[in-house]
Amino acid sequence: MDTKKFDIPADKAEALVEVVRFIGGQNWSPATGGNYSLRLDNFHCLITQSSKDKRNLQTSDLMVCNFNNQALDPTLKPSAETALHTKLYQLDSEIGCVLHTHSVPATVLSRSVSEQVRIHGFEMQKALYGNTSHTETVCVSVFDNNQDIPALAKEVERKWQQGNINQPGLLVRGHGLYAWGRDVFEARRHVEGFEFLFSCLWQERLAGGMLL
Amino acid sequence: MDTKKFDIPADKAEALVEVVRFIGGQNWSPATGGNYSLRLDNFHCLITQSSKDKRNLQTSDLMVCNFNNQALDPTLKPSAETALHTKLYQLDSEIGCVLHTHSVPATVLSRSVSEQVRIHGFEMQKALYGNTSHTETVCVSVFDNNQDIPALAKEVERKWQQGNINQPGLLVRGHGLYAWGRDVFEARRHVEGFEFLFSCLWQERLAGGMLL
Amino acid sequence: MDTKKFDIPADKAEALVEVVRFIGGQNWSPATGGNYSLRLDNFHCLITQSSKDKRNLQTSDLMVCNFNNQALDPTLKPSAETALHTKLYQLDSEIGCVLHTHSVPATVLSRSVSEQVRIHGFEMQKALYGNTSHTETVCVSVFDNNQDIPALAKEVERKWQQGNINQPGLLVRGHGLYAWGRDVFEARRHVEGFEFLFSCLWQERLAGGMLL
Amino acid sequence: MDTKKFDIPADKAEALVEVVRFIGGQNWSPATGGNYSLRLDNFHCLITQSSKDKRNLQTSDLMVCNFNNQALDPTLKPSAETALHTKLYQLDSEIGCVLHTHSVPATVLSRSVSEQVRIHGFEMQKALYGNTSHTETVCVSVFDNNQDIPALAKEVERKWQQGNINQPGLLVRGHGLYAWGRDVFEARRHVEGFEFLFSCLWQERLAGGMLL
Numbered sequence: 023m024d025t026k027k028f029d030i031p032a033d034k035a036e037a038l039v040e041v042v043r044f045i046g047g048q049n050w051s052p053a054t055g056g057n058y059s060l061r062l063d064n065f066h067c068l069i070t071q072s073s074k075d076k077r078n079l080q081t082s083d084l085m086v087c088n089f090n091n092q093a094l095d096p097t098l099k100p101s102a103e104t105a106l107h108t109k110l111y112q113l114d115s116e117i118g119c120v121l122h123t124h125s126v127p128a129t130v131l132s133r134s135v136s137e138q139v140r141i142h143g144f145e146m147q148k149a150l151y152g153n154t155s156h157t158e159t160v161c162v163s164v165f166d167n168n169q170d171i172p173a174l175a176k177e178v179e180r181k182w183q184q185g186n187i188n189q190p191g192l193l194v195r196g197h198g199l200y201a202w203g204r205d206v207f208e209a210r211r212h213v214e215g216f217e218f219l220f221s222c223l224w225q226e227r228l229a230g231g232m233l234l
Numbered sequence: 235m236d237t238k239k240f241d242i243p244a245d246k247a248e249a250l251v252e253v254v255r256f257i258g259g260q261n262w263s264p265a266t267g268g269n270y271s272l273r274l275d276n277f278h279c280l281i282t283q284s285s286k287d288k289r290n291l292q293t294s295d296l297m298v299c300n301f302n303n304q305a306l307d308p309t310l311k312p313s314a315e316t317a318l319h320t321k322l323y324q325l326d327s328e329i330g331c332v333l334h335t336h337s338v339p340a341t342v343l344s345r346s347v348s349e350q351v352r353i354h355g356f357e358m359q360k361a362l363y364g365n366t367s368h369t370e371t372v373c374v375s376v377f378d379n380n381q382d383i384p385a386l387a388k389e390v391e392r393k394w395q396q397g398n399i400n401q402p403g404l405l406v407r408g409h410g411l412y413a414w415g416r417d418v419f420e421a422r423r424h425v426e427g428f429e430f431l432f433s434c435l436w437q438e439r440l441a442g443g444m445l446l
Numbered sequence: 447m448d449t450k451k452f453d454i455p456a457d458k459a460e461a462l463v464e465v466v467r468f469i470g471g472q473n474w475s476p477a478t479g480g481n482y483s484l485r486l487d488n489f490h491c492l493i494t495q496s497s498k499d500k501r502n503l504q505t506s507d508l509m510v511c512n513f514n515n516q517a518l519d520p521t522l523k524p525s526a527e528t529a530l531h532t533k534l535y536q537l538d539s540e541i542g543c544v545l546h547t548h549s550v551p552a553t554v555l556s557r558s559v560s561e562q563v564r565i566h567g568f569e570m571q572k573a574l575y576g577n578t579s580h581t582e583t584v585c586v587s588v589f590d591n592n593q594d595i596p597a598l599a600k601e602v603e604r605k606w607q608q609g610n611i612n613q614p615g616l617l618v619r620g621h622g623l624y625a626w627g628r629d630v631f632e633a634r635r636h637v638e639g640f641e642f643l644f645s646c647l648w649q650e651r652l653a654g655g656m657l658l
Numbered sequence: 659m660d661t662k663k664f665d666i667p668a669d670k671a672e673a674l675v676e677v678v679r680f681i682g683g684q685n686w687s688p689a690t691g692g693n694y695s696l697r698l699d700n701f702h703c704l705i706t707q708s709s710k711d712k713r714n715l716q717t718s719d720l721m722v723c724n725f726n727n728q729a730l731d732p733t734l735k736p737s738a739e740t741a742l743h744t745k746l747y748q749l750d751s752e753i754g755c756v757l758h759t760h761s762v763p764a765t766v767l768s769r770s771v772s773e774q775v776r777i778h779g780f781e782m783q784k785a786l787y788g789n790t791s792h793t794e795t796v797c798v799s800v801f802d803n804n805q806d807i808p809a810l811a812k813e814v815e816r817k818w819q820q821g822n823i824n825q826p827g828l829l830v831r832g833h834g835l836y837a838w839g840r841d842v843f844e845a846r847r848h849v850e851g852f853e854f855l856f857s858c859l860w861q862e863r864l865a866g867g868m869l870l
Contacts, residue, residue: 221338229439358479369593568765569834638690639689645762649763
């Protein structure tokens with residue numbers, strides 16, 4: 023680990039690297055895109071440096087940021103999107119990991135709906151924490167993309183406090199998925215579940231059969 | 235093998251793990267979903283524990299259940315869907331392996347039909363035991379999904395005894411495929427054959443050309 | 447090599463195995479389907495035994511057949527489709543390798559046309575021997591599937607002798623592609639070229655824009 | 659390195675081989691198609707020999723050409739498309755790497771538009787050098803395919819000098835993508851970004867929702 027002034031347990035860094043490589047291998051994080059983080063304590067997270075190839079991430083490609091989005095190692099500059107990760111960690115102390123992917127189905131689906139994606143009748147809904155039946159309806163909030171990440175983070179905070187983010191993920195339009203979980207393993211299951219569901223919904227849209 | 239009170243031949247455990255990893259690698263079992271089992275005798279099967287990553291399954295992720303869906307190792311809790319596996323083993327003593335996958339094509343196709351998927355004119359039909367020509371019509375039964383697995387198992391039993399399940403697989407709507415065979419190799423061939431056929435049918439549906 | 451009574455150069459067996467594994471890895475030969483062969487002399491070819499997993503083929507999964515479709519090792523039974531391979535070797539002494547794949551795009555495309563697939567305007571046409579420009583039109587013959595392989599082989603022979611097979615491949619409806627070349631490397635390039643072109647044509651069909 | 663009369667830094671050859679293998683593994687360079695090069699100085703580039711399998715490229719599959727498209731090793735014959743690579747190196751001394759891929763989405767998309775592909779509202783636009791927001795519109799020029807590569811290169815030069823090529827890539831209709839960057843890593847990011855965007859646009863076209 024290059025990250026200075028912070029003792030990072032190697033197993034946490036390796037767990038984050040492993041999930042990012044998996045996500046890279048699924049083509050959900052092309053062109054060095056995407057950001058991936060893991061909570062270290064109530065003030066810090068471990069996060070991927072920007073511009074790194076996610077298919078072959080190394081633990082030395084990680085950095086430590088505090089929740090004011092400052093790198094502990096002053097030679098490193100965090101990605102602008104760090105602010106959305108740290109906002110989520112502050113909104114819910116149970117969140118232990120945030121994974122932000124860029125897949126084709128999530129991107130095109132997010133551009134084909136207005137404020138939410140509604141998901142109903144899929145067994146895979148149960149992959150998302152808190153859902154126990156395909157008979158429920160899962161609503162995933164869709165936010166307009168914004169290059170002003172603090173403004174986007176504020177918008178997420180507003181919706182969260184209104185109680186309108188009740189799934190472990192959200193979409194940014196034309197951009198991708200943010201999914202989270204209590205640990206790396208749950209966050210990964212959520213990414214896989216969401217990506218599966220988005221692929222299904224997109225296929226049904228192509229067939230003319232999706233009601234959004 | 236963690237599984238206690240039962241001597242499991244290592245080759246059986248390894249054969250099951252190998253097919254599950256293959257299926258995981260095809261993205262047919264995402265988000266820890268799916269269940270995979272192998273008959274040990276007339277009263278027991280080896281089955282995957284739930285919540286395990288199927289892409290990287292280990293033999294220690296398997297457990298032994300009896301056909302009353304009880305784990306022999308009391309520290310392990312079988313997946314609810316075990317009941318469908320054990321029902322199939324009891325319905326037909328020739329069934330040696332049951333593979334339950336979650337693929338995008340099987341999921342969306344199962345939501346686009348009512349009670350059955352009809353397949354006609356494909357050479358691949360011959361991958362399914364008992365079919366010798368593309369000129370036959372293969373009918374795959376589709377069951378409504380149900381979180382009450384014993385009720386779903388009873389429904390499968392009812393259709394089976396009416397003689398209405400005459401292919402080595404069935405679909406659960408919005409959920410996935412159950413396929414079986416006399417051994418792991420045949421069950422895998424059936425999964426591959428069904429998944430290929432479902433992909434073709436879905437593509438034809440997108441083209442507006444499928445008659446279901 | 448298990449194959450008796452015939453001295454097979456190991457490099458030929460390995461070259462065939464390598465191309466079959468590549469094809470298997472592309473999901474162009476699922477459920478143990480497909481047949482792959484290589485000419486040994488004017489009377490014999492090396493061919494895959496049926497029912498073998500093509501993703502992980504071994505040289506011991508190959509056998510030697512003569513052009514009367516008889517195995518040199520009497521304990522082995524050749525696949526019925528061997529007759530189409532041997533017919534092609536007899537029709538053209540330049541053919542050194544025949545590869546028969548089962549892909550989703552080839553299968554659904556072959557079911558959506560009548561007697562031929564017409565391909566025009568693609569640079570990839572140049573991957574097919576004898577084509578030097580995207581401005582030409584490539585016509586691939588489509589044969590109705592037939593479980594009577596000698597009858598199908600005769601039909602291929604008839605069209606060949608009429609001069610109506612002038613590309614290094616043909617489609618069998620609802621079944622798959624037969625492609626060939628002077629050696630394994632050319633045959634593989636033809637498979638890759640055809641599969642690419644079929645994928646493009648199918649995508650254009652889904653978009654409503656293909657003129658067949 | 660087989661390449662004579664030129665001292666090539668091994669790290670450059672290996673970096674080019676690595677990106678080509680990655681591209682091959684993505685199925686963006688099937689049937690030995692595609693050409694990949696890297697600037698060595700103001701007069702020479704390292705470029706892939708034609709007819710090599712791009713999924714398993716070796717450094718010995720590379721050759722050195724000067725910007726008159728002549729191989730330094732007289733026993734090697736450069737691909738006809740070398741002329742487009744060397745034209746780009748001469749048009750812009752900042753270009754350090756040119757990657758020419760053949761993907762299904764790029765191919766079909768290029769056939770479905772007239773003179774340009776317009777891209778708007780995607781975060782992934784920022785993967786392309788010089789773009790900083792999804793609110794901009796990226797226009798990718800599409801050239802008619804031409805077997806006369808010097809004529810095509812001249813056409814590219816004409817558009818370049820008119821200032822009409824302002825993204826780090828262009829499409830050749832029915833043929834594929836040329837993308838470039840200051841080094842191998844940037845050129846690769848551009849290929850990944852373009853291919854992602856083309857996949858999205860094609861999906862939206864299938865859904866009937868793309869405005870081109």
